[in-house]
Amino acid sequence: MLPVVPMFHANAWGLPYGAAMQGSALVLPGPHLDAQSLVDLFERERVTLTAGVPTIWMSVLQYLDANPGKHDLSALRSMVVGGAAIPQALIQAFEQRHGLHVVHAWGMTETTPLGTASHLPPDMRDAGDEARYRQRAKQGRPAPFVEIRARNERGLVVWDDQTMGEVEVRGPWVASAYYNRDDCADRFTSDGWFKTGDIVTIDERGTMSIQDRSKDMIKSGGEWISSVALESALMGHPAVAEAAVIPVASLKWSERPLATVVLKPGATVSPDELRAFLAPQFPKFWLPDAFEFIDAIPRTSAGKFLKSALRSRFKDYQVA
Numbered sequence: 001m002l003p004v005v006p007m008f009h010a011n012a013w014g015l016p017y018g019a020a021m022q023g024s025a026l027v028l029p030g031p032h033l034d035a036q037s038l039v040d041l042f043e044r045e046r047v048t049l050t051a052g053v054p055t056i057w058m059s060v061l062q063y064l065d066a067n068p069g070k071h072d073l074s075a076l077r078s079m080v081v082g083g084a085a086i087p088q089a090l091i092q093a094f095e096q097r098h099g100l101h102v103v104h105a106w107g108m109t110e111t112t113p114l115g116t117a118s119h120l121p122p123d124m125r126d127a128g129d130e131a132r133y134r135q136r137a138k139q140g141r142p143a144p145f146v147e148i149r150a151r152n153e154r155g156l157v158v159w160d161d162q163t164m165g166e167v168e169v170r171g172p173w174v175a176s177a178y179y180n181r182d183d184c185a186d187r188f189t190s191d192g193w194f195k196t197g198d199i200v201t202i203d204e205r206g207t208m209s210i211q212d213r214s215k216d217m218i219k220s221g222g223e224w225i226s227s228v229a230l231e232s233a234l235m236g237h238p239a240v241a242e243a244a245v246i247p248v249a250s251l252k253w254s255e256r257p258l259a260t261v262v263l264k265p266g267a268t269v270s271p272d273e274l275r276a277f278l279a280p281q282f283p284k285f286w287l288p289d290a291f292e293f294i295d296a297i298p299r300t301s302a303g304k305f306l307k308s309a310l311r312s313r314f315k316d317y318q319v320a
Helices: 015-022 033-045 054-064 088-098 129-136 225-235 271-281 307-313
Strands: 047-053 077-082 103-108 116-118 145-150 166-169 194-202 208-213 219-220 223-225 238-248 252-261 290-293
Touching: 033 054, 047 054, 054 088, 054 238, 088 103, 088 129, 145 194, 208 225, 219 238, 219 252, 225 238, 225 252, 225 271, 238 307, 271 290
Parallel strands: 047 077, 077 103, 252 290
Antiparallel strands: 103 116, 145 166, 166 194, 194 208, 219 223, 238 252
């Protein structure tokens, strides 16, 4: 096992403990988290399972695309991704171009840390590629003994894969309080569920799909827009390396989406082309009002997109 996710991030998602429990070799990457160093380590140590946040796998995919056939990664059975939603296009690219299997998972420090994992249901194994990859791009079904539900201002949401609400979770290893804190009671329901702050939909199979963090949802004209869905779609464009969508002020609509985009080396694309690429996939009012091309998206110490830095950078941005 090679946990790319750092030890300070929910104890490397528990992987060092899992490795010790089942007798796996534990490979630690140290400070060398660039794509080439990681791929070299995967190959040299014959790693079978690895895990990290989406930004790590985005850079690994770019490296593998630029060096086709250079590395023997046949030992690598699973690449677990968590910490944020990963685009469906990335899952497809790893499998179709490099024969590597990506497993989507979700959890939090408060769930110690695994909540759900995404595996293709047996009755979908013969489904078309699009249906199978769409299912695998969801965050999955709960781990044994973990329960999920979602709630919005109208109450508990139906499991129709459409209605959005904040996911609540409970289980034997899910936190029931914060240590030495008496100001966090609002994070727990009266019947013992932890309120996660993640906005999700749940399908009829009980499969959860993250739509956004509650603080990152864009409320435009009274309707919610998922920044995660827009980002995932944008990163499916062949010219786009990374994308982050944030709300900016609008006099008419309160908030509108602004897409910040990092292009792949040597690639060019216009805002109109990106908007046209998104148009068939979303309602018209979801489409970003503006696109800003930037050199890099700020990251947290764990490698996630740091949207608060983008919101600060573009806090005075005006859309037409």
